Amino acid sequence: MRKIWYKTAINEAMHEEMARDERVFLIGEDVDLFGGVFKISRGLVERFGARRVRGTPISESAFVGLAAGAAMTGLRPIVEMMYIDFALVAMDQLINQAASTSYMSGGRVRLPLVVRGQYGTGTSEAAQHSRNFESWFINTPGYKVVMPSTAYDAKGLLKSAIRDENPVLYLENRVLYTHKEEVPEGEWLVPLGSAEVKRAGADITVVATGYAVHKALSAAEQLAGRVDVEVLDPRTLDPLDLPAVLSSVRKTANLLVVQEAPVQCSFASEVVRLVVQEAFRDLEHPPLALGAADVPVPFSPALERAVIPQVEDIVAAVQRVLEKGA
Template structure:
Protein backbone atom coordinates (compact mmCIF):
# COMPACT_ATOMS: atom_id res chain seq x y z
CA UNK A 1 0.00 0.00 0.00
CA UNK A 2 1.00 3.60 -0.64
CA UNK A 3 -0.74 6.67 0.74
CA UNK A 4 -1.58 8.97 -2.16
CA UNK A 5 -4.11 11.66 -2.94
CA UNK A 6 -7.34 11.20 -4.85
CA UNK A 7 -5.86 13.21 -7.75
CA UNK A 8 -2.77 11.00 -7.82
CA UNK A 9 -4.99 7.90 -7.85
CA UNK A 10 -6.80 9.23 -10.91
CA UNK A 11 -3.47 10.00 -12.54
CA UNK A 12 -2.14 6.50 -11.82
CA UNK A 13 -5.25 4.88 -13.28
CA UNK A 14 -4.96 6.91 -16.48
CA UNK A 15 -1.25 6.18 -16.85
CA UNK A 16 -1.62 2.45 -16.23
CA UNK A 17 -4.47 2.10 -18.71
CA UNK A 18 -2.61 4.12 -21.34
CA UNK A 19 0.37 1.80 -20.91
CA UNK A 20 -1.93 -1.23 -20.97
CA UNK A 21 -3.82 -0.29 -24.16
CA UNK A 22 -2.57 1.96 -26.97
CA UNK A 23 -6.19 2.77 -27.87
CA UNK A 24 -6.68 4.70 -24.63
CA UNK A 25 -6.10 8.44 -24.94
CA UNK A 26 -7.06 11.56 -22.99
CA UNK A 27 -8.63 14.75 -24.26
CA UNK A 28 -9.96 17.93 -22.69
CA UNK A 29 -9.33 21.57 -21.96
CA UNK A 30 -5.83 22.36 -20.61
CA UNK A 31 -5.09 18.72 -19.78
CA UNK A 32 -1.71 18.56 -21.56
CA UNK A 33 1.16 20.75 -20.28
CA UNK A 34 -1.06 22.30 -17.61
CA UNK A 35 -2.18 18.88 -16.36
CA UNK A 36 -5.85 19.82 -16.07
CA UNK A 37 -7.50 22.37 -13.81
CA UNK A 38 -7.13 20.02 -10.82
CA UNK A 39 -3.82 18.43 -11.85
CA UNK A 40 -5.22 14.96 -12.48
CA UNK A 41 -3.43 14.55 -15.84
CA UNK A 42 -0.13 16.10 -14.73
CA UNK A 43 2.88 14.47 -16.37
CA UNK A 44 0.94 12.41 -18.90
CA UNK A 45 1.65 14.76 -21.81
CA UNK A 46 5.38 14.50 -21.22
CA UNK A 47 5.23 10.70 -21.15
CA UNK A 48 2.72 9.98 -23.92
CA UNK A 49 2.89 13.03 -26.17
CA UNK A 50 0.36 15.14 -28.03
CA UNK A 51 -1.21 12.21 -29.88
CA UNK A 52 -2.55 10.64 -26.69
CA UNK A 53 -2.95 13.64 -24.39
CA UNK A 54 -4.87 16.16 -26.45
CA UNK A 55 -5.79 19.70 -25.56
CA UNK A 56 -9.16 20.66 -27.01
CA UNK A 57 -10.85 23.95 -27.84
CA UNK A 58 -13.29 25.41 -25.33
CA UNK A 59 -16.14 23.58 -27.04
CA UNK A 60 -17.63 20.79 -24.95
CA UNK A 61 -20.13 19.84 -27.65
CA UNK A 62 -17.29 19.60 -30.14
CA UNK A 63 -14.82 17.48 -28.23
CA UNK A 64 -17.39 15.20 -26.57
CA UNK A 65 -18.83 14.57 -30.03
CA UNK A 66 -15.31 13.83 -31.25
CA UNK A 67 -14.77 11.41 -28.37
CA UNK A 68 -18.00 9.57 -29.20
CA UNK A 69 -16.87 9.21 -32.81
CA UNK A 70 -13.46 7.97 -31.72
CA UNK A 71 -15.05 5.40 -29.40
CA UNK A 72 -17.38 4.06 -32.11
CA UNK A 73 -14.43 3.60 -34.46
CA UNK A 74 -12.37 1.57 -32.00
CA UNK A 75 -10.56 3.94 -29.67
CA UNK A 76 -11.06 4.31 -25.90
CA UNK A 77 -11.18 8.05 -25.21
CA UNK A 78 -11.15 9.53 -21.71
CA UNK A 79 -12.62 13.00 -22.10
CA UNK A 80 -12.36 15.50 -19.26
CA UNK A 81 -15.11 18.05 -18.73
CA UNK A 82 -13.83 20.67 -16.29
CA UNK A 83 -17.13 20.84 -14.40
CA UNK A 84 -20.25 18.67 -14.53
CA UNK A 85 -22.19 21.92 -15.07
CA UNK A 86 -20.74 21.94 -18.60
CA UNK A 87 -22.54 18.70 -19.50
CA UNK A 88 -25.47 21.01 -20.21
CA UNK A 89 -23.53 22.22 -23.27
CA UNK A 90 -23.14 18.72 -24.70
CA UNK A 91 -26.28 16.86 -23.63
CA UNK A 92 -27.10 15.76 -27.18
CA UNK A 93 -23.69 14.14 -27.58
CA UNK A 94 -23.98 12.32 -24.24
CA UNK A 95 -27.68 11.48 -24.04
CA UNK A 96 -28.74 11.05 -27.66
CA UNK A 97 -25.50 9.73 -29.14
CA UNK A 98 -23.14 8.05 -26.67
CA UNK A 99 -25.86 6.45 -24.57
CA UNK A 100 -27.92 5.18 -27.50
CA UNK A 101 -25.61 4.23 -30.37
CA UNK A 102 -24.99 0.65 -29.25
CA UNK A 103 -28.74 0.09 -29.07
CA UNK A 104 -29.46 1.92 -32.32
CA UNK A 105 -26.95 -0.26 -34.19
CA UNK A 106 -28.26 -3.50 -32.71
CA UNK A 107 -25.18 -4.07 -30.58
CA UNK A 108 -22.76 -3.86 -33.51
CA UNK A 109 -21.28 -0.57 -32.33
CA UNK A 110 -19.58 -0.21 -28.96
CA UNK A 111 -19.07 3.17 -27.32
CA UNK A 112 -16.23 2.75 -24.78
CA UNK A 113 -16.00 6.38 -23.74
CA UNK A 114 -15.27 7.67 -20.23
CA UNK A 115 -16.30 11.22 -19.45
CA UNK A 116 -14.40 12.40 -16.39
CA UNK A 117 -15.94 15.42 -14.76
CA UNK A 118 -15.89 17.31 -11.48
CA UNK A 119 -19.01 17.90 -9.40
CA UNK A 120 -20.11 19.42 -6.13
CA UNK A 121 -19.54 22.60 -4.18
CA UNK A 122 -17.45 23.66 -1.24
CA UNK A 123 -15.04 26.04 -2.97
CA UNK A 124 -17.19 29.10 -3.52
CA UNK A 125 -17.32 28.50 -7.28
CA UNK A 126 -20.91 29.78 -7.48
CA UNK A 127 -24.02 28.49 -9.20
CA UNK A 128 -22.56 27.56 -12.60
CA UNK A 129 -19.56 25.59 -11.31
CA UNK A 130 -20.82 23.84 -8.17
CA UNK A 131 -23.73 21.62 -9.16
CA UNK A 132 -24.31 17.92 -8.54
CA UNK A 133 -26.15 16.70 -11.64
CA UNK A 134 -25.70 12.94 -11.43
CA UNK A 135 -29.46 12.32 -11.36
CA UNK A 136 -29.77 13.65 -14.92
CA UNK A 137 -27.68 10.76 -16.19
CA UNK A 138 -28.93 8.06 -13.85
CA UNK A 139 -32.24 8.61 -15.65
CA UNK A 140 -30.75 7.72 -19.06
CA UNK A 141 -30.51 4.07 -20.20
CA UNK A 142 -27.19 3.20 -21.80
CA UNK A 143 -24.82 5.22 -19.64
CA UNK A 144 -23.18 4.19 -16.38
CA UNK A 145 -22.65 6.69 -13.54
CA UNK A 146 -19.75 6.37 -11.08
CA UNK A 147 -19.01 8.57 -8.03
CA UNK A 148 -15.93 7.40 -6.09
CA UNK A 149 -15.31 8.84 -2.62
CA UNK A 150 -11.78 7.60 -1.84
CA UNK A 151 -8.43 7.34 -3.65
CA UNK A 152 -8.70 3.54 -3.54
CA UNK A 153 -12.12 3.57 -5.16
CA UNK A 154 -11.19 6.31 -7.63
CA UNK A 155 -8.32 4.31 -9.10
CA UNK A 156 -10.00 0.91 -9.17
CA UNK A 157 -13.25 2.22 -10.60
CA UNK A 158 -11.61 4.41 -13.24
CA UNK A 159 -9.58 1.48 -14.54
CA UNK A 160 -12.76 -0.59 -14.79
CA UNK A 161 -14.60 2.29 -16.47
CA UNK A 162 -11.90 2.65 -19.13
CA UNK A 163 -12.10 -1.06 -19.92
CA UNK A 164 -15.91 -1.03 -20.10
CA UNK A 165 -17.49 -1.14 -23.56
CA UNK A 166 -20.28 1.26 -22.63
CA UNK A 167 -20.24 5.01 -21.88
CA UNK A 168 -19.33 5.89 -18.30
CA UNK A 169 -19.83 9.25 -16.63
CA UNK A 170 -17.13 9.35 -13.97
CA UNK A 171 -17.83 12.09 -11.41
CA UNK A 172 -15.00 13.28 -9.18
CA UNK A 173 -15.67 15.72 -6.35
CA UNK A 174 -13.45 18.79 -6.49
CA UNK A 175 -13.02 18.83 -2.69
CA UNK A 176 -11.71 15.26 -2.68
CA UNK A 177 -8.66 15.74 -4.94
CA UNK A 178 -6.38 16.44 -1.98
CA UNK A 179 -7.80 13.69 0.25
CA UNK A 180 -5.27 10.95 0.96
CA UNK A 181 -5.81 7.22 1.31
CA UNK A 182 -4.10 3.85 0.97
CA UNK A 183 -3.92 2.48 -2.56
CA UNK A 184 -2.34 -0.87 -3.56
CA UNK A 185 0.87 -0.53 -5.54
CA UNK A 186 -0.06 -3.47 -7.76
CA UNK A 187 -2.88 -3.50 -10.31
CA UNK A 188 -6.43 -3.95 -9.09
CA UNK A 189 -9.92 -3.35 -10.44
CA UNK A 190 -13.19 -2.53 -8.70
CA UNK A 191 -16.23 -3.80 -10.60
CA UNK A 192 -18.85 -1.26 -11.60
CA UNK A 193 -22.13 -1.81 -9.78
CA UNK A 194 -20.74 -3.02 -6.45
CA UNK A 195 -21.38 -0.96 -3.30
CA UNK A 196 -18.97 -0.81 -0.38
CA UNK A 197 -19.80 -0.91 3.32
CA UNK A 198 -17.47 1.81 4.59
CA UNK A 199 -18.45 1.26 8.22
CA UNK A 200 -20.48 -1.67 9.60
CA UNK A 201 -23.19 -0.93 12.16
CA UNK A 202 -26.48 -2.23 13.53
CA UNK A 203 -28.71 0.73 14.44
CA UNK A 204 -29.21 2.69 11.22
CA UNK A 205 -28.10 2.48 7.59
CA UNK A 206 -26.67 5.65 6.07
CA UNK A 207 -26.33 5.59 2.29
CA UNK A 208 -24.04 8.39 1.18
CA UNK A 209 -22.33 9.43 -2.05
CA UNK A 210 -19.04 11.12 -2.93
CA UNK A 211 -17.96 13.80 -0.41
CA UNK A 212 -20.96 12.98 1.77
CA UNK A 213 -19.41 9.56 2.51
CA UNK A 214 -16.70 11.30 4.50
CA UNK A 215 -19.16 13.48 6.36
CA UNK A 216 -21.33 10.46 7.12
CA UNK A 217 -18.33 8.55 8.49
CA UNK A 218 -17.36 11.48 10.68
CA UNK A 219 -20.93 11.75 11.94
CA UNK A 220 -20.96 8.01 12.66
CA UNK A 221 -17.80 8.27 14.76
CA UNK A 222 -19.31 11.04 16.88
CA UNK A 223 -22.56 9.13 17.33
CA UNK A 224 -20.65 6.02 18.39
CA UNK A 225 -19.64 7.92 21.52
CA UNK A 226 -23.35 8.20 22.31
CA UNK A 227 -23.91 4.48 21.80
CA UNK A 228 -25.43 4.79 18.31
CA UNK A 229 -23.96 2.27 15.85
CA UNK A 230 -24.19 3.57 12.27
CA UNK A 231 -23.60 1.53 9.12
CA UNK A 232 -22.32 3.66 6.22
CA UNK A 233 -22.76 2.39 2.67
CA UNK A 234 -21.18 4.01 -0.39
CA UNK A 235 -22.94 2.85 -3.57
CA UNK A 236 -19.86 3.99 -5.55
CA UNK A 237 -21.78 3.32 -8.76
CA UNK A 238 -25.20 4.93 -9.04
CA UNK A 239 -25.94 3.12 -12.27
CA UNK A 240 -25.89 0.19 -12.08
CA UNK A 241 -26.98 0.43 -8.44
CA UNK A 242 -26.11 -2.36 -6.01
CA UNK A 243 -29.53 -2.49 -4.38
CA UNK A 244 -28.81 -5.95 -2.94
CA UNK A 245 -26.15 -4.64 -0.55
CA UNK A 246 -28.39 -1.76 0.48
CA UNK A 247 -31.43 -3.95 1.12
CA UNK A 248 -29.35 -6.43 3.10
CA UNK A 249 -28.22 -3.59 5.37
CA UNK A 250 -31.76 -2.28 5.78
CA UNK A 251 -32.96 -5.71 6.85
CA UNK A 252 -30.34 -5.60 9.59
CA UNK A 253 -30.75 -2.02 10.88
CA UNK A 254 -34.42 -1.31 10.00
CA UNK A 255 -33.73 2.41 9.61
CA UNK A 256 -32.38 4.45 6.68
CA UNK A 257 -30.88 7.88 6.07
CA UNK A 258 -29.81 8.82 2.54
CA UNK A 259 -27.28 11.62 2.08
CA UNK A 260 -26.30 13.36 -1.14
CA UNK A 261 -25.14 16.84 -2.08
CA UNK A 262 -27.45 17.28 -5.06
CA UNK A 263 -30.76 19.12 -4.76
CA UNK A 264 -33.31 17.11 -2.83
CA UNK A 265 -36.10 17.25 -5.42
CA UNK A 266 -35.51 14.58 -8.07
CA UNK A 267 -32.17 13.55 -6.60
CA UNK A 268 -30.86 9.98 -6.60
CA UNK A 269 -31.94 9.72 -2.96
CA UNK A 270 -35.54 9.55 -4.13
CA UNK A 271 -34.74 6.62 -6.43
CA UNK A 272 -32.83 4.76 -3.72
CA UNK A 273 -35.62 5.37 -1.20
CA UNK A 274 -38.21 4.04 -3.62
CA UNK A 275 -36.19 0.91 -4.35
CA UNK A 276 -35.91 0.28 -0.60
CA UNK A 277 -39.67 0.76 -0.21
CA UNK A 278 -40.31 -1.70 -3.03
CA UNK A 279 -37.92 -4.37 -1.79
CA UNK A 280 -37.66 -3.95 2.00
CA UNK A 281 -40.72 -2.01 3.20
CA UNK A 282 -41.66 -4.59 5.83
CA UNK A 283 -38.26 -4.22 7.49
CA UNK A 284 -38.53 -0.46 8.07
CA UNK A 285 -39.24 0.71 11.61
CA UNK A 286 -39.20 4.40 10.68
CA UNK A 287 -39.74 6.55 7.58
CA UNK A 288 -36.72 6.94 5.30
CA UNK A 289 -34.99 10.27 5.84
CA UNK A 290 -33.20 12.21 3.08
CA UNK A 291 -30.43 14.73 3.72
CA UNK A 292 -29.74 16.70 0.57
CA UNK A 293 -28.89 20.05 -0.92
CA UNK A 294 -31.46 22.83 -0.85
CA UNK A 295 -33.51 23.44 -3.98
CA UNK A 296 -31.71 26.69 -4.75
CA UNK A 297 -28.80 27.70 -6.99
CA UNK A 298 -25.51 27.29 -5.11
CA UNK A 299 -24.48 30.68 -3.68
CA UNK A 300 -21.05 32.21 -4.27
CA UNK A 301 -20.79 33.31 -0.65
CA UNK A 302 -19.06 30.53 1.27
CA UNK A 303 -21.20 30.83 4.40
CA UNK A 304 -24.41 30.71 2.38
CA UNK A 305 -23.01 27.79 0.39
CA UNK A 306 -22.51 25.81 3.61
CA UNK A 307 -26.16 26.32 4.50
CA UNK A 308 -27.27 24.94 1.14
CA UNK A 309 -25.07 21.83 1.20
CA UNK A 310 -25.47 19.02 3.80
CA UNK A 311 -23.08 19.33 6.73
CA UNK A 312 -22.10 16.80 9.37
CA UNK A 313 -24.59 18.26 11.86
CA UNK A 314 -27.44 17.74 9.39
CA UNK A 315 -26.55 14.06 9.07
CA UNK A 316 -26.38 13.62 12.84
CA UNK A 317 -29.80 15.24 13.28
CA UNK A 318 -31.31 13.01 10.59
CA UNK A 319 -29.91 9.85 12.15
CA UNK A 320 -31.27 10.76 15.55
CA UNK A 321 -34.68 11.56 14.04
CA UNK A 322 -35.14 7.98 12.75
CA UNK A 323 -34.04 6.27 15.97
Protein backbone atom coordinates in the same frame (compact mmCIF):
# COMPACT_ATOMS: atom_id res chain seq x y z
CA MET B 1 1.12 1.00 2.94
CA ARG B 2 1.85 4.12 0.89
CA LYS B 3 -0.59 7.03 1.08
CA ILE B 4 -1.56 8.97 -2.03
CA TRP B 5 -3.99 11.72 -2.92
CA TYR B 6 -7.37 10.94 -4.49
CA LYS B 7 -6.27 12.93 -7.53
CA THR B 8 -3.00 11.02 -7.77
CA ALA B 9 -5.02 7.80 -7.77
CA ILE B 10 -6.99 9.04 -10.78
CA ASN B 11 -3.78 10.05 -12.49
CA GLU B 12 -2.23 6.61 -11.84
CA ALA B 13 -5.28 4.85 -13.25
CA MET B 14 -4.96 6.82 -16.51
CA HIS B 15 -1.20 6.16 -16.71
CA GLU B 16 -1.72 2.43 -16.25
CA GLU B 17 -4.64 2.07 -18.63
CA MET B 18 -2.98 4.14 -21.35
CA ALA B 19 0.13 1.99 -21.02
CA ARG B 20 -2.00 -1.16 -21.14
CA ASP B 21 -4.15 -0.26 -24.16
CA GLU B 22 -2.99 1.79 -27.15
CA ARG B 23 -6.62 2.62 -28.03
CA VAL B 24 -7.08 4.67 -24.84
CA PHE B 25 -6.56 8.42 -25.23
CA LEU B 26 -7.37 11.51 -23.18
CA ILE B 27 -9.13 14.56 -24.60
CA GLY B 28 -10.29 17.78 -22.96
CA GLU B 29 -9.52 21.39 -22.22
CA ASP B 30 -5.94 22.03 -21.08
CA VAL B 31 -5.18 18.34 -20.46
CA ASP B 32 -1.91 18.61 -22.35
CA LEU B 33 -0.70 21.79 -20.62
CA PHE B 34 0.64 21.61 -17.09
CA GLY B 35 -1.47 18.46 -16.55
CA GLY B 36 -4.78 20.31 -16.69
CA VAL B 37 -6.14 22.93 -14.33
CA PHE B 38 -6.43 20.45 -11.46
CA LYS B 39 -3.23 18.57 -12.45
CA ILE B 40 -5.15 15.33 -12.89
CA SER B 41 -3.39 14.51 -16.17
CA ARG B 42 0.10 15.36 -14.87
CA GLY B 43 2.83 13.55 -16.77
CA LEU B 44 0.56 11.99 -19.37
CA VAL B 45 1.54 14.14 -22.34
CA GLU B 46 5.23 13.74 -21.51
CA ARG B 47 4.86 9.96 -21.41
CA PHE B 48 2.30 9.27 -24.16
CA GLY B 49 2.75 12.26 -26.45
CA ALA B 50 0.44 14.81 -28.00
CA ARG B 51 -1.21 12.16 -30.18
CA ARG B 52 -2.81 10.48 -27.16
CA VAL B 53 -3.25 13.47 -24.86
CA ARG B 54 -5.30 16.04 -26.75
CA GLY B 55 -5.85 19.52 -25.39
CA THR B 56 -8.88 21.04 -27.07
CA PRO B 57 -10.43 24.39 -27.86
CA ILE B 58 -13.33 25.35 -25.60
CA SER B 59 -15.81 23.54 -27.83
CA GLU B 60 -17.46 20.95 -25.63
CA SER B 61 -19.96 19.74 -28.24
CA ALA B 62 -17.22 19.24 -30.81
CA PHE B 63 -14.76 17.37 -28.62
CA VAL B 64 -17.34 15.24 -26.80
CA GLY B 65 -18.90 14.31 -30.15
CA LEU B 66 -15.48 13.67 -31.64
CA ALA B 67 -14.73 11.32 -28.75
CA ALA B 68 -18.06 9.53 -29.24
CA GLY B 69 -17.33 9.12 -32.95
CA ALA B 70 -13.84 7.85 -32.13
CA ALA B 71 -15.38 5.32 -29.72
CA MET B 72 -17.80 4.20 -32.46
CA THR B 73 -14.87 3.56 -34.77
CA GLY B 74 -12.61 1.59 -32.45
CA LEU B 75 -10.88 3.84 -29.92
CA ARG B 76 -11.48 4.12 -26.15
CA PRO B 77 -11.59 7.82 -25.27
CA ILE B 78 -11.41 9.40 -21.85
CA VAL B 79 -13.03 12.84 -21.99
CA GLU B 80 -12.12 15.30 -19.26
CA MET B 81 -14.72 17.94 -18.38
CA MET B 82 -12.88 20.69 -16.57
CA TYR B 83 -16.03 21.30 -14.51
CA ILE B 84 -18.94 18.90 -14.84
CA ASP B 85 -21.16 21.98 -15.23
CA PHE B 86 -19.66 22.43 -18.71
CA ALA B 87 -21.18 19.11 -19.75
CA LEU B 88 -24.42 21.00 -20.24
CA VAL B 89 -22.91 22.69 -23.29
CA ALA B 90 -22.41 19.24 -24.83
CA MET B 91 -25.61 17.61 -23.65
CA ASP B 92 -26.79 16.62 -27.14
CA GLN B 93 -23.53 14.84 -27.80
CA LEU B 94 -23.51 13.23 -24.34
CA ILE B 95 -27.13 12.06 -24.35
CA ASN B 96 -28.68 11.94 -27.82
CA GLN B 97 -25.44 10.73 -29.38
CA ALA B 98 -23.17 8.91 -26.93
CA ALA B 99 -25.79 7.36 -24.67
CA SER B 100 -28.19 6.25 -27.39
CA THR B 101 -26.12 5.19 -30.38
CA SER B 102 -25.17 1.68 -29.35
CA TYR B 103 -28.78 0.80 -28.58
CA MET B 104 -30.19 2.54 -31.67
CA SER B 105 -27.78 0.50 -33.78
CA GLY B 106 -29.26 -2.69 -32.37
CA GLY B 107 -25.90 -3.36 -30.70
CA ARG B 108 -23.99 -3.17 -34.00
CA VAL B 109 -21.88 -0.28 -32.73
CA ARG B 110 -20.17 -0.15 -29.34
CA LEU B 111 -19.34 3.06 -27.58
CA PRO B 112 -16.68 2.61 -24.88
CA LEU B 113 -16.39 6.17 -23.59
CA VAL B 114 -15.44 7.55 -20.18
CA VAL B 115 -16.52 11.08 -19.37
CA ARG B 116 -14.59 12.26 -16.31
CA GLY B 117 -15.54 15.47 -14.62
CA GLN B 118 -15.01 17.12 -11.30
CA TYR B 119 -17.92 18.41 -9.28
CA GLY B 120 -18.51 19.49 -5.74
CA THR B 121 -19.48 22.23 -3.36
CA GLY B 122 -17.76 23.97 -0.52
CA THR B 123 -15.30 26.01 -2.56
CA SER B 124 -17.40 29.16 -3.18
CA GLU B 125 -17.63 28.89 -6.95
CA ALA B 126 -21.35 29.70 -7.30
CA ALA B 127 -24.06 27.90 -9.21
CA GLN B 128 -22.36 27.35 -12.58
CA HIS B 129 -19.29 25.69 -11.06
CA SER B 130 -21.01 23.67 -8.32
CA ARG B 131 -23.51 21.35 -9.96
CA ASN B 132 -24.23 17.73 -9.23
CA PHE B 133 -25.33 15.80 -12.32
CA GLU B 134 -25.38 12.23 -11.16
CA SER B 135 -29.16 12.04 -11.05
CA TRP B 136 -29.55 13.43 -14.58
CA PHE B 137 -27.36 10.66 -15.95
CA ILE B 138 -28.95 7.96 -13.81
CA ASN B 139 -32.23 9.02 -15.40
CA THR B 140 -30.70 8.63 -18.86
CA PRO B 141 -30.62 5.12 -20.29
CA GLY B 142 -27.16 4.29 -21.56
CA TYR B 143 -24.80 5.63 -18.92
CA LYS B 144 -23.14 3.94 -16.01
CA VAL B 145 -22.54 6.48 -13.24
CA VAL B 146 -19.53 6.17 -10.95
CA MET B 147 -18.82 8.42 -7.96
CA PRO B 148 -15.81 7.39 -5.87
CA SER B 149 -15.29 8.76 -2.37
CA THR B 150 -11.80 7.40 -1.62
CA ALA B 151 -8.47 7.27 -3.42
CA TYR B 152 -8.59 3.46 -3.48
CA ASP B 153 -12.01 3.43 -5.11
CA ALA B 154 -11.10 6.30 -7.42
CA LYS B 155 -8.27 4.29 -8.92
CA GLY B 156 -9.94 0.90 -9.06
CA LEU B 157 -13.21 2.25 -10.45
CA LEU B 158 -11.57 4.39 -13.13
CA LYS B 159 -9.60 1.42 -14.40
CA SER B 160 -12.83 -0.59 -14.62
CA ALA B 161 -14.63 2.31 -16.29
CA ILE B 162 -11.94 2.59 -18.99
CA ARG B 163 -12.24 -1.15 -19.68
CA ASP B 164 -16.05 -1.05 -19.84
CA GLU B 165 -17.75 -1.33 -23.24
CA ASN B 166 -20.31 1.41 -22.46
CA PRO B 167 -20.44 5.14 -21.81
CA VAL B 168 -19.47 5.79 -18.19
CA LEU B 169 -19.86 9.08 -16.34
CA TYR B 170 -17.06 9.19 -13.77
CA LEU B 171 -17.56 11.94 -11.20
CA GLU B 172 -14.62 13.28 -9.21
CA ASN B 173 -15.15 15.34 -6.10
CA ARG B 174 -12.81 18.34 -6.13
CA VAL B 175 -12.86 18.73 -2.34
CA LEU B 176 -11.59 15.16 -2.10
CA TYR B 177 -8.79 15.70 -4.65
CA THR B 178 -6.26 16.34 -1.88
CA HIS B 179 -7.50 13.68 0.54
CA LYS B 180 -4.59 11.34 1.21
CA GLU B 181 -5.37 7.68 1.74
CA GLU B 182 -3.77 4.26 1.70
CA VAL B 183 -3.65 2.78 -1.77
CA PRO B 184 -1.73 -0.40 -2.55
CA GLU B 185 0.79 -0.69 -5.36
CA GLY B 186 0.23 -3.06 -8.26
CA GLU B 187 -2.66 -4.08 -10.43
CA TRP B 188 -6.21 -4.34 -9.07
CA LEU B 189 -9.68 -3.21 -10.01
CA VAL B 190 -12.88 -2.20 -8.24
CA PRO B 191 -15.74 -3.64 -10.31
CA LEU B 192 -18.50 -1.27 -11.41
CA GLY B 193 -21.78 -1.90 -9.62
CA SER B 194 -20.31 -2.94 -6.28
CA ALA B 195 -21.10 -1.06 -3.07
CA GLU B 196 -18.93 -1.11 0.05
CA VAL B 197 -19.73 -0.76 3.72
CA LYS B 198 -17.32 1.95 4.88
CA ARG B 199 -18.30 1.55 8.54
CA ALA B 200 -20.28 -1.32 10.00
CA GLY B 201 -23.13 -0.57 12.41
CA ALA B 202 -26.31 -2.09 13.78
CA ASP B 203 -28.89 0.69 14.23
CA ILE B 204 -29.25 2.55 10.94
CA THR B 205 -27.93 2.38 7.37
CA VAL B 206 -26.68 5.66 5.98
CA VAL B 207 -26.24 5.39 2.21
CA ALA B 208 -24.00 8.29 1.18
CA THR B 209 -22.24 9.39 -2.01
CA GLY B 210 -19.09 11.35 -2.82
CA TYR B 211 -18.03 13.82 -0.16
CA ALA B 212 -21.18 13.00 1.82
CA VAL B 213 -19.57 9.63 2.63
CA HIS B 214 -16.94 11.44 4.69
CA LYS B 215 -19.52 13.65 6.34
CA ALA B 216 -21.59 10.57 7.18
CA LEU B 217 -18.52 8.90 8.71
CA SER B 218 -17.92 11.98 10.89
CA ALA B 219 -21.57 11.99 11.92
CA ALA B 220 -21.26 8.30 12.80
CA GLU B 221 -18.27 9.09 15.02
CA GLN B 222 -20.22 11.82 16.81
CA LEU B 223 -23.16 9.47 17.35
CA ALA B 224 -21.00 6.53 18.49
CA GLY B 225 -22.05 5.24 21.90
CA ARG B 226 -25.61 6.41 21.35
CA VAL B 227 -26.36 5.19 17.83
CA ASP B 228 -24.42 2.53 15.94
CA VAL B 229 -24.38 3.85 12.35
CA GLU B 230 -23.54 1.78 9.28
CA VAL B 231 -22.23 3.84 6.36
CA LEU B 232 -22.64 2.32 2.91
CA ASP B 233 -21.04 3.86 -0.17
CA PRO B 234 -22.67 2.60 -3.40
CA ARG B 235 -19.56 3.79 -5.34
CA THR B 236 -21.41 3.08 -8.61
CA LEU B 237 -24.78 4.80 -8.63
CA ASP B 238 -25.99 3.15 -11.82
CA PRO B 239 -26.08 0.17 -11.90
CA LEU B 240 -26.83 0.28 -8.18
CA ASP B 241 -25.71 -2.58 -5.96
CA LEU B 242 -29.22 -2.97 -4.59
CA PRO B 243 -28.55 -6.33 -2.88
CA ALA B 244 -25.87 -4.65 -0.74
CA VAL B 245 -28.26 -1.83 0.20
CA LEU B 246 -31.07 -4.22 1.03
CA SER B 247 -28.86 -6.52 3.06
CA SER B 248 -27.65 -3.57 5.14
CA VAL B 249 -31.18 -2.23 5.63
CA ARG B 250 -32.47 -5.68 6.62
CA LYS B 251 -29.78 -5.74 9.29
CA THR B 252 -30.32 -2.23 10.71
CA ALA B 253 -34.05 -1.81 9.88
CA ASN B 254 -33.52 1.93 9.24
CA LEU B 255 -32.41 4.05 6.28
CA LEU B 256 -31.07 7.53 5.67
CA VAL B 257 -29.71 8.49 2.23
CA VAL B 258 -27.38 11.50 2.04
CA GLN B 259 -26.13 13.35 -1.05
CA GLU B 260 -24.97 16.87 -1.86
CA ALA B 261 -27.41 17.20 -4.77
CA PRO B 262 -31.04 18.34 -4.42
CA VAL B 263 -33.39 15.50 -3.49
CA GLN B 264 -36.32 15.84 -5.91
CA CYS B 265 -36.26 12.97 -8.43
CA SER B 266 -32.69 12.14 -7.51
CA PHE B 267 -30.41 9.24 -6.59
CA ALA B 268 -31.38 9.60 -2.92
CA SER B 269 -35.09 9.56 -3.59
CA GLU B 270 -34.58 6.58 -5.88
CA VAL B 271 -32.80 4.58 -3.17
CA VAL B 272 -35.65 5.34 -0.77
CA ARG B 273 -38.15 4.21 -3.41
CA LEU B 274 -36.31 0.96 -4.03
CA VAL B 275 -35.96 0.14 -0.33
CA VAL B 276 -39.62 0.93 0.36
CA GLN B 277 -40.61 -1.26 -2.55
CA GLU B 278 -38.30 -4.17 -1.76
CA ALA B 279 -37.94 -4.13 2.01
CA PHE B 280 -40.90 -2.23 3.43
CA ARG B 281 -41.65 -4.84 6.06
CA ASP B 282 -38.05 -4.84 7.26
CA LEU B 283 -38.16 -1.14 8.09
CA GLU B 284 -38.68 0.03 11.64
CA HIS B 285 -39.17 3.73 10.80
CA PRO B 286 -39.95 5.61 7.59
CA PRO B 287 -36.73 6.26 5.65
CA LEU B 288 -35.40 9.72 4.86
CA ALA B 289 -33.52 11.31 1.94
CA LEU B 290 -31.27 14.26 2.80
CA GLY B 291 -29.77 16.54 0.17
CA ALA B 292 -29.16 20.11 -0.89
CA ALA B 293 -31.83 22.79 -0.76
CA ASP B 294 -33.68 23.25 -4.04
CA VAL B 295 -31.75 26.35 -5.10
CA PRO B 296 -28.77 27.00 -7.38
CA VAL B 297 -25.67 26.69 -5.17
CA PRO B 298 -24.92 30.16 -3.74
CA PHE B 299 -21.50 31.82 -3.67
CA SER B 300 -20.96 33.12 -0.13
CA PRO B 301 -19.53 30.47 2.22
CA ALA B 302 -22.20 31.44 4.75
CA LEU B 303 -24.94 30.65 2.25
CA GLU B 304 -23.28 27.71 0.55
CA ARG B 305 -22.74 25.87 3.80
CA ALA B 306 -26.40 26.35 4.70
CA VAL B 307 -27.82 24.76 1.54
CA ILE B 308 -25.57 21.66 1.52
CA PRO B 309 -26.01 18.91 4.13
CA GLN B 310 -23.29 19.19 6.79
CA VAL B 311 -22.20 16.74 9.49
CA GLU B 312 -24.61 18.23 12.03
CA ASP B 313 -27.48 17.89 9.54
CA ILE B 314 -26.68 14.21 9.14
CA VAL B 315 -26.55 13.73 12.93
CA ALA B 316 -29.95 15.42 13.23
CA ALA B 317 -31.38 13.39 10.34
CA VAL B 318 -30.23 10.10 11.91
CA GLN B 319 -31.92 11.08 15.17
CA ARG B 320 -35.05 12.12 13.32
CA VAL B 321 -35.33 8.78 11.50
CA LEU B 322 -34.81 6.80 14.71
CA GLU B 323 -37.09 8.91 16.90
CA LYS B 324 -40.08 9.48 14.73
CA GLY B 325 -39.17 8.73 11.16
CA ALA B 326 -39.31 11.03 8.20
